Amino acid sequence: MGQQRNMGAGFPPEVTGNRPRLVLYGNEELMVEQHRGIVACASDRMGFQTACGIVCVEGDHMELTRYGPWEACVKGRITRIEYQEDGRG
Amino acid sequence: MKGPQQWTRRRFRAEGLCLEKMIVLCGSKGIPLTKVKRKNLKCLEGQVSDGDFENLCVLAEERGWKITPLGYVGWGMLWEKSKARKGLWIGLILMMALIMTAMQFVWRVEIIDAGVYEGDLRASLIQKGIGTGTLKKTVDLQKLRNELEWRYPKVAWVHTALRGSTLVIRLVEGVPSPEVGPYGEPGDVIAQRGGVVISVEPQSGTALVKAGDIVKTGQVLIRGAEKRGEDAQVHVKARGRVLARVWDRAIARIPLYETVAEPTGERTVIQSVETPWGAWPFGHAPTYGAQETLIETWPLPGVWWPVTLKRETISEVTLLKVRRSDESAEAEARQAAMLLLKEKTGDHDEAVDKWIDYCMIESGTVVACATGERIRDIAVYAPSTAP
Numbered sequence: 177m178g179q180q181r182n183m184g185a186g187f188p189p190e191v192t193g194n195r196p197r198l199v200l201y202g203n204e205e206l207m208v209e210q211h212r213g214i215v216a217c218a219s220d221r222m223g224f225q226t227a228c229g230i231v232c233v234e235g236d237h238m239e240l241t242r243y244g245p246w247e248a249c250v251k252g253r254i255t256r257i258e259y260q261e262d263g264r265g
Numbered sequence: 266m267k268g269p270q271q272w273t274r275r276r277f278r279a280e281g282l283c284l285e286k287m288i289v290l291c292g293s294k295g296i297p298l299t300k301v302k303r304k305n306l307k308c309l310e311g312q313v314s315d316g317d318f319e320n321l322c323v324l325a326e327e328r329g330w331k332i333t334p335l336g337y338v339g340w341g342m343l344w345e346k347s348k349a350r351k352g353l354w355i356g357l358i359l360m361m362a363l364i365m366t367a368m369q370f371v372w373r374v375e376i377i378d379a380g381v382y383e384g385d386l387r388a389s390l391i392q393k394g395i396g397t398g399t400l401k402k403t404v405d406l407q408k409l410r411n412e413l414e415w416r417y418p419k420v421a422w423v424h425t426a427l428r429g430s431t432l433v434i435r436l437v438e439g440v441p442s443p444e445v446g447p448y449g450e451p452g453d454v455i456a457q458r459g460g461v462v463i464s465v466e467p468q469s470g471t472a473l474v475k476a477g478d479i480v481k482t483g484q485v486l487i488r489g490a491e492k493r494g495e496d497a498q499v500h501v502k503a504r505g506r507v508l509a510r511v512w513d514r515a516i517a518r519i520p521l522y523e524t525v526a527e528p529t530g531e532r533t534v535i536q537s538v539e540t541p542w543g544a545w546p547f548g549h550a551p552t553y554g555a556q557e558t559l560i561e562t563w564p565l566p567g568v569w570w571p572v573t574l575k576r577e578t579i580s581e582v583t584l585l586k587v588r589r590s591d592e593s594a595e596a597e598a599r600q601a602a603m604l605l606l607k608e609k610t611g612d613h614d615e616a617v618d619k620w621i622d623y624c625m626i627e628s629g630t631v632v633a634c635a636t637g638e639r640i641r642d643i644a645v646y647a648p649s650t651a652p
Contacts, residue, residue, distance in 0.1 A: 217301065218303045
């Protein structure tokens with residue numbers, strides 16, 4: 177309902193909603209916006225809690241180049257991105 | 266607004282369990298982390314701004330994580346490494362002070378477009394005490410400009426300026442206005458120089474010459490008189506254009522014999538350090554009968570600082586008089602004659618023809634005579650002397 181209200185107001189859902197936004201630059205950099213925290217941080221695997229579940233990023237030599245309350249940036253060789261159910265609905 | 270501590274970043278190592286929670290907590294507490302890299306299950310390394318490092322330590326202590334500082338990065342690292350080096354800072358301050366002091370002086374005098382006055386101008390500046398090493402604030406540019414304008418009356422104006430540590434003096438020569446005779450006063454048009462007339466275009470007055478005539482300098486070309494009616498004659502100011510072929514000559518004399526310096530092998534090298542305040546030579550000048558001197562200078566490292574190393578190589582020579590080849594003497598004479606002709610005629614008139622004659626006179630001199638033929642207006646106004 178809330179999302180429908182926002183769309184009715186003319187704002188795009190990625191601005192007003194709480195859904196995550198993922199921007200992938202080639203296979204080297206991934207920007208995750210509107211996350212709810214990091215659940216895994218390793219050089220071959222990273223996980224971000226989002227409203228749609230856990231965004232799982234796999235790759236090699238990855239590092240968290242920036243981490244803030246709303247956005248995070250991962251650099252490295254990214255091979256796979258997938259959503260996993262976090263078990264909390 | 267970010268303070269200096271926000272621009273300085275520190276590396277740290279965090280050790281403990283569930284380090285992801287630490288990252289989340291940092292995010293929620295407004296401690297931005299960068300370049301976080303997991304080393305192993307219980308260790309990660311990252312960077313945080315210097316201002317947030319204390320907050321990170323407090324947060325980690327509360328939750329049982331261990332934070333180890335690993336040093337500064339970027340400008341912060343440079344600052345941390347250099348702040349303990351007092352000598353470096355003293356040197357930098359001294360260097361800045363020296364630069365600021367040196368900028369108060371004139372280190373170079375640049376004279377532009379002075380032409381024949383350049384030597385006199387330099388001598389005049391030395392006489393006034395203006396030169397390399399003069400304090401800039403003691404140079405009164407306005408006064409200097411006025412003095413130079415009085416000294417060189419043919420110069421239209423003088424521009425004086427200080428550009429950095431260079432004193433720039435620019436002389437702008439005036440172009441004399443053409444002499445204009447009194448309007449309406451009767452007078453003739455005469456030949457400024459001799460030549461063969463090509464065309465006559467009288468605008469007022471009566472033409473006395475026609476195409477093909479040979480005229481001499483001062484000959485009347487257009488008379489300042491016109492007929493009105495059958496017998497009536499009125500005096501007018503003659504005007505018109507008379508094109509004529511004219512010839513210019515320039516003679517250059519080049520001696521066939523030249524003096525050549527033959528080194529004897531004796532040589533002395535004197536090195537010296539030169540500054541605006543004096544020179545310190547290392548060695549004494551030799552007393553040769555005839556000598557050649559080669560001077561080499563190198564600025565000391567520091568580029569703009571006016572201290573130079575100078576090396577003078579003085580070689581003893583014997584002077585010999587040798588005869589040159591005719592060809593080289595003729596070539597030099599031709600070049601000199603053409604140069605003299607160009608100086609005489611200027612570049613603005615188109616030459617119709619040019620040629621060179623040579624002769625060799627008994628005293629061992631080659632004489633080259635360059636002749637240039639041009640077409641130019643030879644008409645010039647002259648007030649009438651007739652009653």
